[in-house]
Amino acid sequence: MPGSKSFLLLTVLFLIAAAMISFQIIRQAGIYQDGREAYTAALHFEKRLLDFNEWFDGDGWDRKQEQVDTVKAQLEQPRRWANYWMIGFGLAAVIYLLLSFRLPEIRFRTSAIIITALACLITGLLAPMLEIAAYQEDLSIPIKIKTGFLSLDLDYTQNFPGEMYFYYQSKSVLELIGLLFRQNNFVVGLSILVFSVLIPLIKNSLALASLSRQRLPQSGVLRWFLLRLGKWSMADVFVVAIFLGFLAFNNMQTGVQTESNILTGLYFFLAYALLAIWASVQIDDQLSASELRSESPVS
Secondary structure, X not given: OHHHHHHHHHHHHHHHXXXXXXXXXXXXXXXXXXXXXXXXXXXXXXXXXXXXXXXXXOOHHHHHHHHHHHHHHHHHHHHHHHHHHHHHHHHHHHHHHHHHOOOOOHHHHHHHHHHHHHHHHHHHHHOOOEEEEEEXXXXXXXXXXXXXXXXXXXXXXXXXXXEEEEEEEEEOHHHHHHHHHHOOOHHHHHHHHHHHHHHHHHHHHHHHHXXXXXXXXOOHHHHHHHHHHHHHOOHHHHHHXXXXXXXXXXXXXXXXXXXXXXXXXXXXXXXXXXXXXXXXXXXXXXXXXXXXXXXXXXX
């Protein structure tokens, strides 16, 4: 009983700290995302190509550069604070796990791993995971016009200094799912929702309930969900796919410059995948051993 009270107190304190820190992480990541979208929108190729001042006003780019430089300078602070809060989350999680592992019962340790994994999962689902962009720096557009009328021969090159963005995207997992549904891409959106969100939440919730009762669920359906559902979770596969996409986009040969950056959400999603694997190994051993003890005849 004292162990249960200590674990409950540790868990409540960790969840309060995790909620506060996660809120700050998501808030700072959102500020960075909004600022980056405003920065790329100001330098979008359609906006720049249709800007009269950039074509005919020699100071047109200078005035715009001052504006975009101001926005770009403001991006560093929220990203830095998001990283600081992420380190704080990691420290809180390590302290929580270390203190939980000092408790006598093994189920408390496994429960602490699962609770930490769920905290990482929720933060990873809400925070942006990856940003990708395609742009051209110092774009030059040659304009050549030859006609017999008045012997007109125009050979002119229009220069657009600085960056000109053709594409930018940054989404969290939940934002990506919402975008897919809005685009009527229901199969992909539903697949990500089920295999990377719902299944991890259901499996870990059932595992916590089973560990608190120290035995497997009596229902055959719930038992199957607990012991077999993890194989259908694609959270780890999703993380690997994001990493491969990050590497592939960075090495694309498209004639324009490409950029991809890993953001806070992916680190939390990766942490969840690793913690979930660790917890699954312990859950299988503990629940199987508990089931054997409950089925063995009393001598």
